[in-house]
Amino acid sequence: MPRGLFAALRTTLDHAGKRVKAVVQDVTLPIVPKITRPSAVKRVPSGSADGKADTRSSLRSANKSTAAPVAPRPVHAPEEHVFANTSGRRRYLLYVPSSYHGQSVPLIVMLHGCTQLSSDFGMGTRMNAAAEREGFIVAYPEQPRVANMSKCWNWFNPEDQQRESGEPSLIAGITREVMTSHAIDPSRVFIAGLSAGGAMAAIMGHAYPDLYAAVGVHSGLAYASANSVSSALSVMRGHSDAQRPVATVPAAPRLPIIAFQGDADETVHPQNVEWLLSDVTAAVGKPDHIVSETGQVTGGHAYTRTVYRDGRRGVLAERWVVHGGGHAWFGGDPGGTYTDDLGPDATREMIRFFLAHPKKVEKAAA
Template sequence: MEPTMPLTPLPSATPHSPAPTPSARRPRRHPALAAVLSVLALLAAGLGVLAAAAPAGAAGLTQVTSFGSNPGNLAMYEYAPAGLPSGAPLVVAMHGCTQSASDYFTHSGWQKYADLWGFALVFPQTSSANNSLSCFSWFDSTKDTRGKGEAASVLSMVSSAESQYHSDTHRVYVTGLSAGGGMTADLLADYPDAFAGGAVDSGLPAQCAATQTAASQCQYGSMNLTPAQWGDKVRSSDSGYSGPWPRVAIWQGTSDTTVQPVNATELRDQWTNVWGIGQTASGTQSLPGGTTLSVYNDPQGKPAVELYQISGMNHGLAVDPGSGTEQCGSTGSYYIDTICSSYYTARFWGLDGSGGGGGGTGTLPAPTGLTVTGTTSTSASLSWGAVSGAASYTVYRNGTAAGSVTGTTFTDSGLTAGTSYTYTVAAVDSSGTAGPASGAVTATTTGGGGGGSGACFTDNNYNQVAAGRAHQSGGYVYADGSNQAMGLWNVFTVHTLKQTGTDFYVIADGTC
């Protein structure tokens, strides 16, 4: 567990952040983690290096020195995987107090999913010139409201990135930790027309405070407001706007002493009220790391608000270092090894291609024991364990529904030979509402006579690795045996591999 840190320049602490640059979107109030003086000194030294122009710390993170109006005096850093197509999503990720864009990029795990699922990242950065602890000013109405200060600067960054990457303007998301989480909530309230969704990690409700003094009450206690009063704070942030509203994920440790856990409940009350839905969960689910997920569905049965409560976790961002798809990030100050919050947030937003969660939000649990029972050159057969109360099951191929069955077996046909496909399955209740999806499995169809020497396999780099024909190191993929470089580990770089021996493959683009 991490020690307590402030979110505002006064008591407590939150993650650190350096240098500034422009962008325009409304930041919101949230305490940021503050470190001890010795830590701050080290951060100041390390962060000073980040103030340089091009790469900031971690490989691939680049500073944008001109992005439009910058009334909040922020710095903009960005990352995008090579070959990112037009129309891809955009995610804005905001560090906590005493943190930096580079720090958040390095530890949060967002780069992994940008590479894997194909989207661009923007990392706003504040500095000690704006706030003594390098906190985003979630508690200052001159800086965190629509069209003003840091909020306006973040919005400028979004507009700049959208233009540069030709992003899908209907799939722009924002997330943040601690003070960055507070600003995230403010931005969602200030610009609901610009953000399709958000995630507040160890943060506070939108517009919880308008002064630094009031910030302490938000951070350490309860404001004792009704859901309607919380909802009014959002509605008044962009008066006249009536929807659609952003879909919001809330992450909170139950042992957080920097931002009291009641803030998560208040965030839940705020955004369910904005959506016009009740505060009783549509369903709950147990996740890794002692995490309980409570889902609040919109009238169409799709998750509008998700609340992730992590038992025993103190203040910080939940990460889960490892090479598995559901694992991400690295530990550090205020990066706590429990569960990969970035993975679940990205799936909630549908960045994995599932359309939002890879399943639904019904009360039935996810099926277990999903197994590939056989493949041919054009089909893949699956089986899984029965779920009590299930009327049927929906099978998803690469995040898209491939079919529905009443039993616990399914054969997907009409597939391409020598190709890998990722499958999940969700239980559907009698009302037609699907529950959460199962864990994923990969099925590879046979090709070239069954996959022996001389067989050719055309697929994206992610699936080539999943099928055991290639491996990844440092985010790059290499063919097994020959170790030929195949490019980035993602789902939109495609190669043909030819098997020339046992566990030996060579790149054969255009020759097989």
């Protein structure tokens, strides 16, 4: 693990007598420096597969799409907004594509990692460029230093793991505000994040299954996997005794989830993606079909993509394990921080997954 993580733990212990919120603000959950070499995709022979032919076809199509697409650059800077409620206030950036003229469009809410700015996260993930190309709107809530010294979302604080409480209420409030101010298709509202932002995205998917249609977690952690600073540091290191039993997770509808994880991640142990997926299987049962294929980024990382499918519910989850990948957004832009362009294009694959999983929205009676 990076030394800064242990330094943060010592700082936290030094402040053990203070308020929980003050303790939380002293936690640093670092992520590794960016890697900035060009990449392209080359297919390699697939691994074993057991499932439907259409799933295998989908896997092949997805693997072919992992090269970063030639996309228009954002044509303007994101708009800056502020949302406030009884839990506080948060600045957020909003990217509206030039093609938007009031028509119904999807919304993706993006939660940055520790130390990042929303503008930096938008650049590093290339999500604004994708929004310009595909015609959806993107919102970037930003965590201020007053809430956490390292700008981490407080995913390990029980108050910030509950519906209409703390940070979840602020993120949901931002989501609703954008849905009100723009013609957002309520069946196509999604949320994703990196690291601490990925952990918070998992919380949001659990707390607001009525608001979001699907969740993307990149190098993150499972819902309520920690309830204190010390348990957060422990679960990040992959200690199973810190992971709460799945049986204690309150019952809630499970949204389709796509997860990316580097198997050489030294900040969030790769075991965490298994715990993330175990929440899905605990809620809906063992998948009927689990199908895997492998791919290779030319000059970069190999990866394994696995789809978990239930015959009645369809796709439950999709997991990407990037071999040799660390703690950074795969396929990202070298102009942003904490990106690794030697991996598959996580942004493109998340968008594909999201648009394939709209929510069923009940129409109001006439």
